[in-house]
Amino acid sequence: MLVRNRVRSSLATLFLIALLACGGGSKTPATTPTPTPPASPTITSVSVSCSPTTVDVSTTAQCDAAVTGTGSFSSSVTWSASTGTIDTTGLFTAPASAATATITATSTQDTTKSGTASITVQAKSAPAPSTPRSNHVVLVMEENQSYSTVVGSSAWPNLNHLIATGALATNYYADTHPSIGNYFMLTTGQILTNDDNSTTVYSVDNIARRMLSSGVAFRIYAEGVTQGYLGGNTGLYLIRHNPFAMLSDVADSPTVANDVLWPFSQLTIDLSAHALPAFSYIVPDVDDDAHNGTPQQADSWLQTNVVTPLSADPAFQTGGDGVLIVDFDEAATTDTTHGGGHVAAVLWGPGVRTGYTQTSSTVYQHESMLATMMELLNLPDPPGNAANAPLMNEFLVQQ
Numbered sequence: 001m002l003v004r005n006r007v008r009s010s011l012a013t014l015f016l017i018a019l020l021a022c023g024g025g026s027k028t029p030a031t032t033p034t035p036t037p038p039a040s041p042t043i044t045s046v047s048v049s050c051s052p053t054t055v056d057v058s059t060t061a062q063c064d065a066a067v068t069g070t071g072s073f074s075s076s077v078t079w080s081a082s083t084g085t086i087d088t089t090g091l092f093t094a095p096a097s098a099a100t101a102t103i104t105a106t107s108t109q110d111t112t113k114s115g116t117a118s119i120t121v122q123a124k125s126a127p128a129p130s131t132p133r134s135n136h137v138v139l140v141m142e143e144n145q146s147y148s149t150v151v152g153s154s155a156w157p158n159l160n161h162l163i164a165t166g167a168l169a170t171n172y173y174a175d176t177h178p179s180i181g182n183y184f185m186l187t188t189g190q191i192l193t194n195d196d197n198s199t200t201v202y203s204v205d206n207i208a209r210r211m212l213s214s215g216v217a218f219r220i221y222a223e224g225v226t227q228g229y230l231g232g233n234t235g236l237y238l239i240r241h242n243p244f245a246m247l248s249d250v251a252d253s254p255t256v257a258n259d260v261l262w263p264f265s266q267l268t269i270d271l272s273a274h275a276l277p278a279f280s281y282i283v284p285d286v287d288d289d290a291h292n293g294t295p296q297q298a299d300s301w302l303q304t305n306v307v308t309p310l311s312a313d314p315a316f317q318t319g320g321d322g323v324l325i326v327d328f329d330e331a332a333t334t335d336t337t338h339g340g341g342h343v344a345a346v347l348w349g350p351g352v353r354t355g356y357t358q359t360s361s362t363v364y365q366h367e368s369m370l371a372t373m374m375e376l377l378n379l380p381d382p383p384g385n386a387a388n389a390p391l392m393n394e395f396l397v398q399q
Contacts, residue, residue: 043109047068048104050119057122063091081102100120101120102117103118137322142289144331146331169395174339196240202248206383214379216278237283241283244261278377316350350397371386371389
C-alpha cells in the first residue's frame with residue numbers, strides 16, 4: 001500500500017513539472033491582426049483641355065484628358081465631339097463651317113464620370129487681295145515622246161512654231177515611268193503610284209484643293225466624256241491622263257465635279273463667251289495626244305483645237321496675260337534620266353518670253369511646272385516636292 005502511494009505521488013510530481021515546463025495551461029495565445037483590405041479604385045473626376053481653343057474651319061486642335069481618383073484606377077477615356085470629329089488620341093478636326101464644339105472625355109472605368117471643354121470654330125479670314133501674274137493658264141498634256149523626237153522634228157511643225165515664238169525648256173525631265181505618276185506630280189507634287197491601272201482616289205494636298213479654297217476658277221476639258229464624269233476608262237479617254245478625277249477634292253464631291261469636269265466641246269463655248277477660267281487643263285484622247293495616234297495627228301489636233309482658238313481670245317493677244325503650256329508626261333521608256341527621261345516643255349503666249357530658249361543649267365521637272373503654275377495663279381506654298389522645286393520664271397515675262 002505504501003509503494004502504491006509513493007508511485008502515485010511520483011506521477012503527480014512529474015505531471016506538475018511537465019505542466020510548468022510548458023508554461024502552464026492558463027496563458028492566452030497571441031492573435032494575428034486582420035489586414036485592412038485595399039480601397040476599391042474610384043474615379044473622382046475627369047478634366048479636359050484643348051489647344052488651341054479657337055481654330056479655323058477644317059483645321060485641328062489637340063485635346064488631353066486628366067483622370068483623377070483613388071486606388072489603382074485606369075486613366076483611359078473615350079472621346080466625343082458635338083460637331084467635327086475627334087480620334088482616339090484626342091485630335092479634333094473642326095467641321096467645314098463655323099460652330100462651337102463641345103469636346104467630352106468619358107472615363108472607361110466609370111462612365112458616369114466625364115469632363116468637357118469647348119472649342120470655337122471660326123471661318124477662315126479671306127486672304128488679302130492680290131493680283132495673279134496670269135488669269136489664263138492653259139495646260140495641255142501630250143504622251144510618251146522624247147525631247148529628241150519632238151524638238152526640231154518635221155512630225156511636229158506646229159509645236160515647233162510655238163517653240164520659235166514662245167519659250168522652250170531644254171533641260172526638262174519627267175519624274176518616272178509609266179505615265180500616271182507624272183500626272184500626279186504635276187498636280188500634287190508626289191508620284192503617289194506607278195500603277196497605270198489604278199483608280200484610287202487620293203486625299204492629299206493638291207492644286208485643285210488650293211484653287212477651290214482660294215476661289216480660283218478652273219476647268220478640265222476632256223475629250224470623250226460628259227459633264228461631271230467620274231468613271232474610269234471609256235472609249236479613247238483614259239482616267240490616268242486626268243488626275244483631277246482621282247483627287248478627293250473633286251472625286252468625292254459630285255457638285256464640284258459637275259462644276260469643273262467638262263467635255264472638250266465646252267472649251268469652244270467658253271472661248272466664244274470670253275469666259276476662259278483662270279486655269280484650264282486639256283485632256284486629249286489617246287488618238288490625239290500621241291499615245292496611240294501619230295505625232296502628226298497630235299500636232300495637227302493641238303493646232304486646230306487649242307492654239308488657233310486661243311489665238312483669237314483677248315487673253316492670248318497683245319496686252320493679254322495668257323500662258324499656254326504644252327508638256328509631255330514621259331519620254332520613251334528606254335530613257336530613265338532623272339526618272340522619266342528628257343522631254344520637251346513648251347510655253348507660249350503674251351505672258352511668255354518670245355523666242356526664248358533656256359540658258360540656265362537648272363534641271364526642271366514636273367514639280368517645277370506645278371510650282372510655276374501656282375506662282376502664275378498666285379497660289380502660295382506648293383504641295384509635295386513642288387515646295388522646293390526651282391521656279392521656271394526665266395521663261396516668263398517679268399513683272
